[in-house]
Amino acid sequence: MTRRYGLIGTGHRAQLYIDALAGEWSDAGRLVALCDTNATRMAYYNTFDAAVHRPDRFAEMLTGIDALIVTTVDATHAGYVRAALDAGVDVVVEKPLTVDEDGCARIAAAAARSDARLIVTFNYRYSPRNSAVRELLASGRIGEVTAVHFEWLLDTIHGADYFRRWHREHDKSGGLLVHKSTHHFDLVNWWLGSSPATVFAQAGLRFYGPDGAGAGRADGDLFRPDLFADPRLKALYADAAHEDGYVRDQDVFSAGVTIDDTMSVLVRYANRAVLTYALNAYSPREGYRVAFTGTRGRIELEVSERAWASPDAALDPTAGKSEEETYERLTVQEHWKPAEEIEIMRGAGGHGGGDALLLDDVFRGPSRDPLARQAGWRDGIRSVLTGVAADRSARTGRPVHLTADGLGLQDG
Known part of the structure; x- marks a missing residue:
């Protein structure tokens, strides 16, 4: 049966999973919902005609999916992971699982009381x-x-x-x-x-x-590449900045x-x-x-x-x-x-063929693996x-x- 996936966090890290569900792993799942604070980024990725949600409607999103993919800012992972597990929704989460001791404790408690499965994608x-x-x-x-x-x-x-x-x-x-x-x-x-x-x-x-040793160097301009010359990064960040003010590429030597x-x-x-x-x-x-x-x-x-x-x-x-x-x-x-x-x-x-093996485990389920990679x-x-x-x-x-x-x- 084709599984229904939702994805929260439509920045750069979402690309791997969206490409997979649009391509080689489309037989295993379809993306039916997107969630982000930024409508421009959601529109960029939404070639699936998926439903779009803001984070304040996240609970509603969970009612229509079988599994959630989490690719948001790291500090927000714990809240979304816990909510999905409590709703009985499987979770695929980008590393790191969370960022602090409290987040670890909240996820552990939710995982212990839930029958849903959680995968951390250590490619x-x-x-x-x-x-x-x-x-x-x-x-x-x-x-x-x-x-x-x-x-x-x-x-x-x-x-x-x-x-x-x-x-x-x-x-x-x-x-x-x-x-x-x-x-x-x-x-x-x-x-x-x-x-x-x-x-x-x-x-x-x-x-x-x-105050770092690199500040004020004569070659400092080499640390300021125009990443928005990349059409994809421009669409995801420069063209979306009017919504949330997020500056994707700050000066590495700034405060x-x-x-x-x-x-x-x-x-x-x-x-x-x-x-x-x-x-x-x-x-x-x-x-x-x-x-x-x-x-x-x-x-x-x-x-x-x-x-x-x-x-x-x-x-x-x-x-x-x-x-x-x-x-x-x-x-x-x-x-x-x-x-x-x-x-x-x-x-x-990617990663010498490792990415394909990871995506197989994520979307088709783990095969017999004596190395226990999942x-x-x-x-x-x-x-x-x-x-x-x-x-x-x-x-x-x-x-x-x-x-x-x-x-x-x-x-x-």
């Missing part, structure tokens, strides 16, 4: 290289994992973008330790099959904002930035593994490195997603990329043996609370402890 789980790491760890080739070293680099195109948009305001996004790192913490939780127990962190705003751009985190897990994690939002290149040290060997994954931050990359994602300079390399080395490079099987489409509300809460705990630790200078199941903060 990085489905990326072939990350799935290959999960398979290697499960094989036991490096024994019990004792330590994880994880460094993520956001470049001066992608990283800077978080300091232009609403994400720059901590109360809306939870900061990058929640909004962005939720992906990374979820990967580690999933890779290890364990829950975070203790978190300690240091963080700061060192490059962006009016009003309340999130950090430089972060280091230590996490001890319930299984005694220790994670050392770093996130930097002004690197000259984009990519990540993760290494697992185990009792029998080591696994290393290195990924170069963009070799250098071409100013043109804001409008052309391929700028700064080349086959020679972008790569992914996965190796495993057991004790007393040379390192072995592992072939990564890639598919077509994420539920518990996974979403554990990744959010790792970031919330890190943010709190960075502000207080003290470690923060989570409950035994990773679903709450002990000193909250």
